[in-house]
Amino acid sequence: MAEINIDGVTKRFGTFTAVQDMDIRFADGEVACLLGPSGCGKTTLMRMIAGLEHPTSGRILFGDRDVTALPTHARNVGMVFQYPVMYPTLSVAENIALPLKQDRSLSAAERDLRVAEMLDVLDMREHGGSFIDELDSGNRQKVAVGRAIARRSDIVLFDEPTTNVEVNAKLQLIRAIKTVIQRTRQTIVYVTHDQTEAMTLADRIALMYGGKIIQYDRPDVLYNQPLTEFGGWFLGNPGMNFVPATVANGQISAPILAEPLPAPANLPSQGAIKIGIRPEWIAMHDTPQPGSVEGTLADQTVGIAGRYLTRVSFGDVDVKVKTDGRPPAPIGGRVHLVPRRGRITLYADGNRLA
Ligand code: ATP
Known part of the structure; x- marks a missing residue:
């Protein structure tokens, strides 16, 4: 044994x-x-x-x-x-x-x-x-x-x-x-x-x-x-995004969300949390899509095998996004992001909530 x-x-x-x-x-x-x-x-x-x-x-x-x-x-x-x-x-x-x-x-x-x-x-x-x-x-x-x-x-x-x-x-x-x-x-x-x-x-x-x-x-x-959050950041290349979000009146709002999300019951009714989502779990488009949010393509790097790593900014919040192939806009252009709903995870004080 x-x-x-x-x-x-x-x-x-x-x-x-x-x-x-x-x-x-x-x-x-x-x-x-x-x-x-x-x-x-x-x-x-x-x-x-x-x-x-x-x-x-x-x-x-x-x-x-x-x-x-x-x-x-x-x-x-x-x-x-x-x-x-x-x-x-x-x-x-x-x-x-x-x-x-x-x-x-x-x-x-x-x-x-x-x-x-x-x-x-x-x-x-x-x-x-x-x-x-x-x-x-x-x-x-x-x-x-x-x-x-x-x-x-x-x-x-x-x-x-x-x-x-x-x-x-x-x-x-x-x-x-x-x-x-x-x-x-x-x-x-x-x-x-x-x-x-x-x-x-x-x-x-x-x-x-x-x-x-x-x-x-x-x-x-x-x-x-x-x-x-440490685990999300440490694994992945680069690691998970942790996007600042707020909870108010049973709803979660964040720059990455087109519509507020209903807050799970175990969340405090008000306060600051983070939305965890990996760069490869966000789709990028050149035109508005159902559930998309608009941001600015701040920069891009070529990864391997034609995969690009980009940074999309929403004012003072940046989100890393991976695209298969060239991003649909030049640097400084407007892009539309759709996070995959089922992939969104919530964190507070460094730990997963839901
Ligand atoms: P690495 O990937 O760098 O090898 P590790 O995760 O394997 O790191 P350890 O080698 O287990 O880490 O060391 C953990 C901590 O304990 C380190 O801060 C190291 O400096 C300390 N440490 C390890 N061995 C000794 C020792 N014999 N005397 C004093 N401190 C030690």
């Missing part, structure tokens, strides 16, 4: 709290990505699961087994680090086989089979006999992944394995990691600050900020229904 249970864990370094009273359960056989900005505590949490750091308070359990006080070697976890430790005098196949040699229950033939399987899954068959120094950074990291996975430990931890891999090799490495982790039944905790990587690999993402878990859910839920 390889469920990981983080039970009320706090980690302090002197007076600084890196992980704060955290409760989270990583399900057996799932891939969980720890995602968040630099310094939010991702690596500290991962190192505590590995036994490389110990909690100041709280418990860590693998299934029913309390491992809080156990050293790393007694936990049976595989690890992939940013800078893999490799043996340059050994071949790729020998590097992958090395930890398997410690498992006395494996025959040499079984070991060879596992190594061959790993080379196959990683698409590295032709590199089995190569030396580590002959590989590019992406393939070197693939060997580290193969070595960690081939052991078949219940849990494998990844600490930003693609950070030091050159851009061209990165995608191929991520693809290989995805293939490997989809095939294995191991429980995986994967630290990254790269949202695309997390979205690509995770069954669930634990979004972290300031030593806390902000939201733990499927990637699509994190993207479509962020619980916090």
Whole structure:
């Protein structure tokens, strides 16, 4: 049983709290990505699961087994680090086989089979006999992944394995990691600050900020229904718009709304809130449409694949909008925006209301 249970864990370094009273359960056989900005505590949490750091308070359990006080070697976890430790005098196949040699229950033939399987899954068959120094950074990291996975430990931890891999090799490495982790039944905790990587690999993402878990859910839920303004802003490229809105007499008004919206019952009768809507959830037209509001196209940038990112201003409020193809007006021209109704979410004090 390889469920990981983080039970009320706090980690302090002197007076600084890196992980704060955290409760989270990583399900057996799932891939969980720890995602968040630099310094939010991702690596500290991962190192505590590995036994490389110990909690100041709280418990860590693998299934029913309390491992809080156990050293790393007694936990049976595989690890992939940013800078893999490799043996340059050994071949790729020998590097992958090395930890398997410690498992006395494996025959040499079984070991060879596992190594061959790993080379196959990683698409590295032709590199089995190569030396580590002959590989590019992406393939070197693939060997580290193969070595960690081939052991078949219940849990494998990844600490930003693609950070030091050159851009061209990165995608191929991520693809290989995805293939490997989809095939294995191991429980995986994967630290990254790269949202695309997390979205690509995770069954669930634990979004972290300031030593806390902000939201733990499927990637699509994190993207479509962020619980916090931070989550809406952090995920997406660029993140969600938070448009100032006012509530009065049971109605919500905002520059992005052609007609006021009925306020849900749980809202205060008056006050300032925000409307959360992603740039890709707003349609832009050159003529008025049902439910459209008129603004000025303030600027535009070409994104990739002909998608444009624009800024539309409504007096002192700016809204980011993504368009497929060139925007329908020049900079300074008038455009008409229609936010997708079902996508509008309300926030107050940084948290989602409805
Ligand atoms: P990054 O993406 O930059 O690695 P992270 O989310 O992994 O960030 P951690 O490395 O877990 O963050 O660090 C969380 C905080 O704890 C940081 O402010 C860091 O400076 C602090 N910290 C981590 N390890 C130590 C340590 N050994 N001593 C003192 N402070 C530490």
